[in-house]
Amino acid sequence: MTYVVSVETHIPEGAPEMDPLQRAGAVAILESGLDSVEGIEGPDGMEADLHETIVAVYPGGALLRIFVDAPALEFAEEAVRSVVGELLERSELLAEWTVDRCEVQLHPDLAQESLAAADGPDAPPDDPASRKARHAAQAAAGTGGYDQRSPRYLAALGLLLLRGVTAASSGGDRSAAKDFLTEATDVARYVALDRPDAWANFSPTNVALHAVSAANAFGDAGVALETAGPLMRRHIPAPERRAALWVEAARAYSQRGRLADGYQALRIAENCAAQDVRRPAVRELVADMAARDRRRTLPELHHFSRQLGAPA
Template sequence: MTQALTFRDIRTVFHLLRQYAGASQTQIAIACGMTQGKVSETMKKGGRQVTTLEVFERIADGLHMPDIARMTLGLAPLNLNTPPTTANAKVITPRDDPAGLVPDAFLGSLDVDPDVEEGNPVRRRTFTKLAGASLFSAILADLPADGAPLEGVEAFAAALAGHPGIITDPGPTALSVRRLDQAVAAAKRNYQDSQYSTVIKSLPHLLADLRTACATYEGDTRLHAEALSAEAHHVAASILLKLDEEGLASVAADRSMQAARNSQDLTIIGSSARIITHALMNDGHHGAAIKTASTYAERIDHDIDERTPEFLSVYGALLLRGAVAAGHRTDRDTAATLLDEAQAAGRELGGDYNHRWTAFGPTNVQLHRVNIALQLGDAGAAIQEARRIDLDRISLTERKATLLIDTSRALTQWGKHNKAYDVVRFAHQIAPEEISARPAVHRVLHDLMATAPLSTKRQLRVFTTEIGVHL
């Protein structure tokens, strides 16, 4: 670790954290104010290198580096009055630090390894000992203890695997159907408000409670618990897809469908088919995604007894998901057919609603027309569709932010870089986590940065630095 810090080799620092502290990429990202995608890129061999002082400071602060580690990294100590010294002090001379990476206060704390090869431009140094017992204690004190609670994506993985640290034995209050109902509704609401960090924090334990409830209850109560489990796993899969965790998202989507079938509720089955379609599409299986959406839409349309608002909403939303998959496959005819069928369902529904948490209605069909035009490479058509949408009619933050991101993508493709930048800034104002936390949006920003004129590049770089996204 000392060697990695000396050479500002953050890739090795992160690998050591994973190897010896058990820290996941998501945990490192949260601690350091980075995205999981940026941590992943940094950890790849030959990947992105950290070079800016501001990022080094953020990493040091986030990992609670002791002062001797901060100074080895070339940063000022937090406690300026007590520079570390030890009886075994090793010394780095200015000759060994021509770049001036090590502050003067630290010169004298490490001595030169006798095996240094003079003239080697990399200045290879092998440190045979840590700089004293105080450093050893400080490093060990910062490591998580055995049995530390899992967080972020790792908590989802544990919950989906039935990890004993997540699966608890809650009391009757925690397993009450009313409480579970409220908790699932809160998770759905927070997701639609783009409050992803809130969902990530609470949902794994809710999944565990629902698993216990489904195994505990009988009769109609169990059917209701299974329906809630299907909805909660749907949210989990949606969050994991936002984070580019396709593997875990597929597991969560499958669990959603299993629970939906156990609930014996056709609308719940149709809703879970939506997330199955989404997971298949994100994994590149566009043909299978189209088939899944079409088949389940036909099934629930055939088997349902009454075309209730809930049914129409799930049915229409499922058709839209299939249309998006067709757009990704460049299947214009299928995309157009499914969009028209969804539009007919929206007209039958009679307005924009959020039945079964679908956000379905005529306006949502318009939003999907923008996205699909973009997937088909028709940036001009996407912008024309976007112009027809009244933003004030979109009540859900997540849907509104998605439209703005799609519009920014279309404007970038159309060469309207200043407008694309303005739109993405507006999206950040209404849904900060949609911009700062999603790798897919970071790719949109990267594309804008790559093609924009110099004046827009400068603005974009300042903006992304402000929100903690490093392109």
């Protein structure tokens, strides 16, 4: 069974926060270290395979989402805790960091199925709610709820979750994408960072944009346009975010065969951030739209396609 293990690590208490260069170094160490791990052997011949990781580093530590195949939930958690702990110990930069949380977050039905696979004296309680209480007790010094976290921590967590949305939607995993979006939405309720100069630029607007993108990825053009509607009327300070919104709107219009509306959305995106419209993915979208206009009823679309160097 595949589990998503959430890990929180922090710099030593009293240590100065990491600067941008140190954060970049921490990302490189964590990503390269985790990428080098293929499998973990446990007791009684049990094995766990790490096959994907998402890393977000903020000034006070790092947040990880690690996808692991394991026979039982507790073994997945133990395997990830062991790997992350060993990785931190081996690194001079991260040697004194602490692992403050390492657990799987599952829906109750999946948790019950997973817990049934665990046995022995150290097996967790059968009831998922009791297990959650046990985890809370183990984190005695508690990390607290989102309302007790710093904006920088929440921004890093939010971006981690949004990377999860992108990865899940790209992989066609609708359930995982929904879970990541739900948690990101919850985090965003405690963040007021809708400013272009905000650290990490995580905000409710960014969450909504990812929801639009995910809907498009799953072919739900109607949902994408419905979600995009309120954003089109909202002031979005960052021009790149505005451009991203209108590109996604164009993608949704295209899916529904509304090529004229899609073209207009692309021109609005170009006015927001011209360089973003020239990215390969957008050029492919424009070329596809032009190719589908076989009767050339939209000459301006074909002209735009040639301008971008993406003729049909």
